Amino acid sequence: MIPRKLKLSLSLLNTRLKKNKVLSGFKIFYPFKIASTIQNTGLLLLVFSSNVFAVSFLSFDPRSMALGGAGVASSPIYNATLFNPALLVTSGKSNVFFSVPYLGARILDRDGFINAVDEYQKNNAQLAFDTQLQLAKTRFNQGTLVSNDIRVVAGAAAQWQNDLNNLSNKPLRVSASYQLSAGKTGHATAWGAHYRRYYVVGAQINFNQDDQQQISKAIRILNIMADIADNVEDTIALANELDLSTLEALINTSIDSGELTSKLEDYFYLPGMQQLIEEAIDTGRLATDLKEYLRLNDLEAALKDPDAINNPPQLNQYIRYKPSNKLQSTIAVQGAFISESSIGFATALANFQGVTVGINLKQLQLTTIDFETDIADVSAGEVTSKGNQTEYNKFNADIGVSYHFNSTTKMGLVVKNVLPYDFLTALDNTIKYRPLARFGVSYQGTFFHLVGDVDLTSNDPIGFDPNKQYASLGIELPMTGYGALRFGVRKNLVNGATLPSIGLGFSTNQLNVDIAVAKSEKNDELGAALQIGLTF
Incomplete structure (x- = not known):
């Protein structure tokens, strides 16, 4: 039986979204104001x-x-x-x-606060984070942002968070x-x-601890978005070669009948189809984690909209998790x-x-x-x-x-x-x-x-x-x-x-x-x- 989680993957395929546009308007970086304020004002007193x-x-x-x-x-x-x-x-x-x-x-x-400050200055994690974040924004505006760029930002943020923890x-x-x-x-x-x-x-x-969790969630979401970008990038290439409407109908039929139909089984012999399904399954597993953060039903409906090809939805409109500015x-x-x-x-x-x-x-x-x-x-x-x-x-x-x-x-x-x-x-x-x-x-x-x-x-x-x-x-x-x-x-x-x-x-x-x-x-x-x- 084909997992129902594949429906989200097929929806992503069906929109033929341009690479990286799924990340358009996604503003996850402002929780790091917490860390920046600690560094700028905490050492003052x-x-x-x-x-x-x-x-x-x-x-x-x-x-x-x-x-x-x-x-x-x-x-x-x-x-x-x-x-x-x-x-x-x-x-x-x-x-x-x-x-x-x-x-x-x-x-x-x-x-050991003084040693922690020495280590903080030695690592210079804030500068590394600022540099990687600015680089990611520049590449996003140029249309060249890839998932690894997001992961590098998340890694720099995690290192900065660890150094701040050592000061606390x-x-x-x-x-x-x-x-x-x-x-x-x-x-x-x-x-x-x-x-x-x-x-x-x-x-x-x-x-x-609440501020700590906000930063941790922000880092986690960055990594999740990088995973989504990977899935989108890997599947869009196949989307141009497949009759997606027919494939989606076959999968829906298989889901309803509870059996893998012979016609759907024939797709396994197409070049790269096995990879497509594996990536879709991975996306489905990822979607389970995303429920905590995204309104998936609304997002899926937006992705199925024909206008999504030219005007992709902005993920920040579907985020459940909203970091507090306080x-x-x-x-x-x-x-x-x-x-x-x-x-x-x-x-x-x-x-x-x-x-x-x-x-x-x-x-x-x-x-x-x-x-x-x-x-x-x-x-x-x-x-x-x-x-x-x-x-x-x-x-x-x-x-x-x-x-x-x-x-x-x-x-x-x-x-x-x-x-x-x-x-x-x-x-x-x-x-x-x-x-x-x-x-x-x-x-x-x-x-x-x-x-x-x-x-x-x-x-x-x-x-x-x-x-x-x-x-x-x-x-x-x-x-x-x-x-x-x-x-x-x-x-x-x-x-x-x-x-x-x-x-x-x-x-x-x-x-x-x-x-x-x-x-x-x-x-x-x-x-x-x-x-x-x-x-x-």
Whole structure:
């Protein structure tokens, strides 16, 4: 029995359509606006973050960065209020100190977004797609478009889609800080103050599954259209040599009787007839897949119209699947800008030899940023939009203790942000300010200075990072003259991630200059800092 699917094939033959005209007016390319918009706008906001939770103990000054983040038991006086206010008290004479702002920044890329961007740029898939699409349009207008041209466009689109997928849901997190400090040290009492501004922000592209399916369907339709073009091309050559009306009548008779008639069987002996039927069967199988996308009955009727020879139907008039122009993929942007104004005081305890205590009283001005928007509508102005921000002013405090075992060894303990707060963002996410406890030790040898810190609490950080509980170890090696070379390593005890660092310090009686860089082995975290300090 001849399959009924052959009817569609014979209809295609009966129209004697000119090669490629079956594709006339078929506009399947505009769903790729989704991918293009992601590329053009998604990379614009890579300095914002998502999933805001809490503030962790991150160091941005170059000395502690070079030493792996350690500083609770050993910090220069102009950074004492940052790490441990008890360190304001020194064994030497009183000094007034002042430092210009340090500048420090860190980039965190835990999921390989930067590598994905490198791969994206290396493949240059968007340019390949644009080139092939333009070439296909040119050949279509010239009447020379063939099915392989369509398949090349579909293949380039699939490669571009894969590269875009590699960019999706991979956050890039940026944090930065600067500080200005001043104060007066002493061997019994001391005071200090600082103003610090820091940012922990980032962005994440969320490639929506509906958009993903639209692109996938567009690619699939391109391949289906190429298959149709193949079938049309292969069968039109035979159509000119056959009495199609007689052949169609014989096939319809065979379909109605359920048997292959002898007259129809005679057609098998004609040159190329077997190929014709095989191609028709393939087209019939293809037509089954097309039901999801095309109104086949209406299309078949249009193809049978005698006018179709001169005015072939446009497939876009019969498409069931209509891609939406409304993009659902988004960019999530969240973060916090924090200003910290602090006044610290420290004193040595007369009844406890070697023990000093200190306290910071500080005012926090915190601005949260939290919004998620369509990738087609995102703009830098939304970051500063009041509708996407919440602002808070809160009082807080840090308490620290330092103990000198002897002239070479001391330890420190600090609890920062002793007053807990919950801050709601514009989208009702929560930033949690919780007490952070850290313990540190310091050993001053003849030829080196060894320091180490460890967090006593595990902290949920702002941004996309996993929980943090740091252990830091650093060594400072004096150099000839007034310089020092520093090395350090920081380890997250929660996930085992390590961050090596290196730095250089230069100092005289009045001037201190420090620089540092930090870089993880996987390049998923980078840091750099510079600071200049003055004492009188």
